[in-house]
Amino acid sequence: MAFELPKLPYAHNALEPHIDAKTMEIHHGKHHQAYVTNLNNAIKDTDTEKMSIEDICRNISKMAMPVRNNGGGHFNHSLFWTVMKPGGGGAPSGSLGDAIKTAFESFDNFKTQFGTAAATRFGSGWAWLLVADKKLKVSSTPNQDNPLMDVAEVKGTPILGLDVWEHAYYLNYQNRRPDYVAAFWNIVNWEEVAKRYAAAMK
Numbered sequence: 476m477a478f479e480l481p482k483l484p485y486a487h488n489a490l491e492p493h494i495d496a497k498t499m500e501i502h503h504g505k506h507h508q509a510y511v512t513n514l515n516n517a518i519k520d521t522d523t524e525k526m527s528i529e530d531i532c533r534n535i536s537k538m539a540m541p542v543r544n545n546g547g548g549h550f551n552h553s554l555f556w557t558v559m560k561p562g563g564g565g566a567p568s569g570s571l572g573d574a575i576k577t578a579f580e581s582f583d584n585f586k587t588q589f590g591t592a593a594a595t596r597f598g599s600g601w602a603w604l605l606v607a608d609k610k611l612k613v614s615s616t617p618n619q620d621n622p623l624m625d626v627a628e629v630k631g632t633p634i635l636g637l638d639v640w641e642h643a644y645y646l647n648y649q650n651r652r653p654d655y656v657a658a659f660w661n662i663v664n665w666e667e668v669a670k671r672y673a674a675a676m677k
């Protein structure tokens with residue numbers, strides 16, 4: 476079974492004005508599609524074809540560079556679309572809200588740490604909230620790497636990710652990455668992040 480581009484769970488223009496429709500169209504339809512196509516080509520007729528995308532990431536040090544780049548690209552974007560929604564934002568409640576306060580002292584402190592990780596990742600990459608040893612951490616990764624990968628500096632299960640490649644924001648924000656990061660807080664789907672948190676804590 477070849478990997479497939481997941482459908483966007485909302486319309487291209489649903490995240491406006493925070494992320495514009497044109498960016499979503501190109502990001503999902505062209506960039507993510509290319510990662511899926513290139514991943515499928517890279518693993519065709521190999522044993523990797525039978526692995527889940529998560530297991531591919533967990534064993535990435537044994538994979539060729541096209542699998543790392545495109546497999547990471549497929550996993551990361553598949554997560555990214557689901558952790559945003561129109562009318563999102565606010566602050567998480569319940570056990571995720573409590574865990575953020577325990578790990579980062581306050582929700583505002585968490586946002587500052589995550590925003591710093593996103594702003595200071597040089598060049599292309601991702602900022603993450605992840606679960607490692609049942610604790611929450613913030614990290615960033617270069618290119619299309621992610622915390623699931625056995626090569627990651629900070630390893631764990633990512634539950635929230637922000638794409639800081641220029642293709643994710645350049646049309647609307649140009650060089651103003653911090654403005655894009657600030658806008659992201661208005662569209663975070665905390666219910667989805669809480670679901671991923673609960674699954675990672677099992």
Ligand code: MN
Pocket residue numbers: 502506552638640642643
């Ligand atoms: Mn991207």
